[in-house]
Amino acid sequence: MFIETEATPNPSSLKFLPGQEVMGRNGTREFANPESAEASPLAQALFDTGEVTNVFFGSDFITVTAGPGVSWTALKPQVLSILLDHFVSQAPLFASGNASGIAVPAEDNEGLVVEEDPADADIVAQIQDLIETRIRPAVAGDGGDIRYRGYRDGIVHLAMQGACSGCPSSTATLKHGIEGLLRHYVPEVSEVRAS
Structure with a gap:
């Protein structure tokens, strides 16, 4: 398996493309801290490096954000190893029975910040x-x-x-x-x- 990486406009973030569906049409999911990552063994493993501050699952990609001062030269091989282990083993993206692991569809407007007219x-x-x-x-x-x-x-x-x-x-x-x-x-x- 080959995982492609792409730079993003954010120098702290890299986009990883495993060549297969991640979330597909089920929306997206962002993990902004280790506590929220408990819903996903993959996100948790990325946070467990101690150098990751954000994990984002897209339709066919994963974006990982490194903490301040973290070098991608050292972190990238760790992230690639975690992603390879996950996708090769075909492990589930979310912990079983974890309702918080259900993705919120992109068209769901839950969390509106203003009451619409x-x-x-x-x-x-x-x-x-x-x-x-x-x-x-x-x-x-x-x-x-x-x-x-x-x-x-x-x-x-x-x-x-x-x-x-x-x-x-x-x-x-x-x-x-x-x-x-x-x-x-x-x-x-x-x-x-x-x-």
Whole structure:
């Protein structure tokens, strides 16, 4: 088995492509700390290196974020070894019987940060369609994901995940890329905020 690696815009994160489905169409899953990683033996093994601060499972990739000051030269072989062991053994991605291991589908809007106005349903549908068809695929290419968190009074709330979370260029991506695209196609959008 060969696992391909790709750099991401976030110098602390690397994207690992095992050449097979990771989450598939079941959404994405982010582990922001060792406690949340208990739901997944793979994520837990990555955190057990002591040098990983974030693990993100995408459809066909895993993004790993190294802690401050950690050299990828030393960490990358460890991560590759853990990933190879996992995929070669065909171990389950999540611990059995662990309800917290169930992935949240990308289209599930659980966790909205604002209460939406039902009158904005058409605007929200346009925004979500653009996120699914244009924005999420581009963000996934960089080893991350974006979650819709709500729309109210012209402001779209989004959360960056994976390599995009904490990336030095994430603010520019939100303000210049995503906000520009949404404002172009949905004139009611005035601003995009990270939530």
